[in-house]
Every structure is written in C-alpha cells, then in structure tokens.
Amino acid sequence: MRRFAFENGLSLFFLTIFLGTLVAQSFAGQHAYNAEQGEHGADPASWWEYVTSAHFGGAVMENWQSEFLQFTLFIGATIWLVQKGSNESKRLEDEGGETLEQQRIGSYAPKRAPAWAKPNDWRTRIYENSLLIVMTTIFFATWLAQSLNNWRQFNEDQREHDSATISWGSYLVNADFWERTLQNWQSEFLAVGTMAVFTIYLRQRGSPESKPVGAPHDETGSSG
Amino acid sequence: LHRGDERVSEARERLMRTMFLIYAVVIAGGIVCFLIVGVQG
Numbered sequence: 001m002r003r004f005a006f007e008n009g010l011s012l013f014f015l016t017i018f019l020g021t022l023v024a025q026s027f028a029g030q031h032a033y034n035a036e037q038g039e040h041g042a043d044p045a046s047w048w049e050y051v052t053s054a055h056f057g058g059a060v061m062e063n064w065q066s067e068f069l070q071f072t073l074f075i076g077a078t079i080w081l082v083q084k085g086s087n088e089s090k091r092l093e094d095e096g097g098e099t100l101e102q103q104r105i106g107s108y109a110p111k112r113a114p115a116w117a118k119p120n121d122w123r124t125r126i127y128e129n130s131l132l133i134v135m136t137t138i139f140f141a142t143w144l145a146q147s148l149n150n151w152r153q154f155n156e157d158q159r160e161h162d163s164a165t166i167s168w169g170s171y172l173v174n175a176d177f178w179e180r181t182l183q184n185w186q187s188e189f190l191a192v193g194t195m196a197v198f199t200i201y202l203r204q205r206g207s208p209e210s211k212p213v214g215a216p217h218d219e220t221g222s223s224g
Numbered sequence: 225l226h227r228g229d230e231r232v233s234e235a236r237e238r239l240m241r242t243m244f245l246i247y248a249v250v251i252a253g254g255i256v257c258f259l260i261v262g263v264q265g
Contacts, residue, residue: 004239007236007239007240008239008240008243011243011247012243015246015247015250018250052261053261054261054262057258057261057262058262060254060258061255061258061262064254064255138251138255141255141259142255142258144259145255145258145259145262147262148259148261148262148263149258149261149262151262152261152262152264
C-alpha cells in the first residue's frame, strides 16, 4: 500500500485535491445560489438539488473544457512549435513528428514497448496520436455539456424575467455562451504561454517542469 | 527469482492501470452526469 502511494503520489495528490475542491465548490455554490434565490423570493435549493442543477453543471463543465483545451493545444502545438530556452519545448532540431528511431516505432520498438507501437501500420497511427485524440474528445464533450447546462440556466433566467426562451442552436451564437467560454480560454492560454516563457529564465530545483538550476538560459527542453 | 520479478512487475503495472482507470471513470462519469443534467432541461 505504501509502495502504491509512493509510485502514484502525483496522481493521488491531484485526485484528492480535485475531489475536495469539487465538493467545496458545491457547498459554496449552493450558498451563493440560495442567496440569489432569496433575493428573488424563491425557495432555497437543497445540496442535491443544487449539484443536479444547470448552475452547478455549467460552472464545473466550463472550467473542465478550458483545461482540456489547454492541454490539447499544448500537446498539439509543441509537436511543431518550439521555444528556444524553454523547458516546455523540445529541442529546436526535433520540431515535427520525429523519426521512427526517435519515437521507438516498428523495428525500433523495444521488447517491452506497447503492442501498437510495434506494427507501424494503422494501429500505430492511432496509438501514436492517442493522447491528443482522447484529450480532444474530452474537450468537445465537456464543451457540449457546458453549452447544454448554460443554455438551461439561461432559459431559467429568461423565464424568471418573463422573457422569451431560446433554442440550443441560438444559444451557441449567444454572447452569454461565448463570454463564459472565452473568459476561461484566455486565462488558460496566458498560463501556458507564461510557463513556456518563464521556464527560460526561472528555475525550480527538483521539478521536472523546470530546467536544472544551473542550465544555461538558451538550453531548450531539459527537465531538472 | 526471475519469475518472481516478473510477478512484481505485473502487479505494479496493474496498479498503474488502476490509477488510469480511476481517472478515466471520474472524467467519463462527470461528463455523462452533466450531459444528463444539461439535456434534462
């Protein structure tokens, strides 16, 4: 058990704080939602009513989609785009999909390589892009879920103000949806760009997200 | 001894797969739940 915790410490740590903050968000959200309900003279929602509401669903999904978009773009962009001196970039001469030898594909695959890295046919084409395929799928699925929840919330607000409700298709081109979407995207893009640039000159001893402390500023793609 | 090493290696790989599956279930479960919540409206 101790061995399991040690070998999976990073994923266990983030899973724990994810679940903790999600639960905390649900209680804080319920409190804020009920304060707003009270102002409109409506009944307060129970915790279960709140976590199954479009208010909570939209809030969770709009953050999820932007995080998965961030990593999707980061994975994809770093294949072709490099940043001299950055730990978040690979070496300038490795730009692109790299050779079979570099990627240990087909006859270059070691004995313990994943099964689909060995044949160098359609299975390898799928497996060599599997991370990007899955992250892209999660992004679009969460963005869809965000749009449905935001749309439901938007129409609830419209009904409360005796205004006309709109279809999901109309909501997709509504400013409300894009304001919620873009406010999340811009912060993710800034954070990724910052990491790409800050790791040129700044260091964190012991972190693979940083170059080694003594690495020259122009050394690219060397984890510390 | 060699067979014992292999068993340990397999057990560790199973645990890594468990972690992968936990994350996959959390993400897929979350998306399905919130899709249902969104569609119900």
